[in-house]
Amino acid sequence: MEKLAIHGGAKTIPQPFKRNNNIGKEEAAAVQRVMESGVLSQFLGAWDPDFYGGEKVRQFEKDWADYFGVKHAVTVNSNTSGLMCALGAIGLEPGDEVIVSPWTMCASATAILVWNAIPVFADIEEKTFCLDPASIEKRITPRTRAIVVTDIFGHPADLDAIMKLARKHKLRVIEDAAQVPGAKYKGSFAGTIADIGVFSLNYHKHIHTGEGGVCVTDDAELAERMQLIRNHGEAVVEGKGVSRIDNVIGFNFRMGELEAAIGIEQLKKLRGLLDDRRAVAHGIAAGLKGLTGLKLPEEQPDCTHVYYIFGMIYDPKITGVSRDRMVEALAAEGVPISGRYCNIHLLPMYQKKIGYGKQGYPWTGGQYKGDVSYAKGICPVAEDLQDRRYMGLEICAYTYTESEVELVVKAFRKVWQQIKTL
């Protein structure tokens, strides 16, 4: 038997995998045309036809809306700024509570704080790593105004249950769809189920424009409010005849023409890229099937998974080896694996409740009347996964040839075979 790399044996995967690169000659040609036009952005922060941006931005928004089957797409310069637009657009008031997952990128919660509202963390469910509707319900108070639900790792959350709960309690729902462009939920695209969905186009995501994001909605008023927040709303409302001026404090979250031109080409490639990633994930899943104490990702009924990350649940009680030791052994073989994701509520900002200034605003000194807790223990599932049981394989980051899929499987099998030596 070959010695494990962690014990000094040869690595199963000697070289790191090549990073995925889905930028090709189509993007280069599109960028070249924009360069030659000299118009790298055509936005104007005033009431003018150019309030909506240049030709490429508008084309990209139309293409995105058509592809995803929504009425409105509003491009922005990141998913983070898109979430800020979305949370402002729904009319949050300072001191409102917004329920959010601890198992997502920190921006899903920070975008709430930006409006002086209060993130309240609900727990996640193991089958998808997304918010658990039962835990959301327990967190609803008279101050709750909205839910930010992240479709994490490439799989949609239990969106019907969450939307039903939200309608019952008159809450708005925003979907952080950064990791799921193209995943399906009961015949619709993930990101299009909630009041607003927000996609990311940063370098690490399925398709990208370097930096970028897109907000989608079927509600014309929400779209307009997001456009105002994106582009200096306070200077636009008079000219445009907008009478409701709450939360139209404007930023510059605009996407440039170069990014939009790249995005138009990237969107055409999305389906093919996702097919490749699904094939990779299915190959890995087939190879890892049957390893004791390892639960593989599963598509829920009527859902598709687009495998941004291949999230697994490991049971150290069954194997007798800690998750951290197991991840160490796999990483030593060259597997791109991590034993950590996110427990946002445990970040220093929440533990110390230090947001704006040093006095604890907006938790104290402002409109907030509740006493939200961020103590360890509030999200037992997310915490236990983070501390002891989660492990995730990066799918989207690499191209994975067939032989590389085989190497990943070989590395796992090698480690599992010699589990007693760990």
Ligand SMILES: *Cc1c(COP(=O)(O)O)cnc(C)c1O
């Ligand atoms: C990447 C990501 C973000 C942030 O996206 P940016 O475009 O970098 O701002 C937010 N939420 C989730 C779930 C993400 O994966």
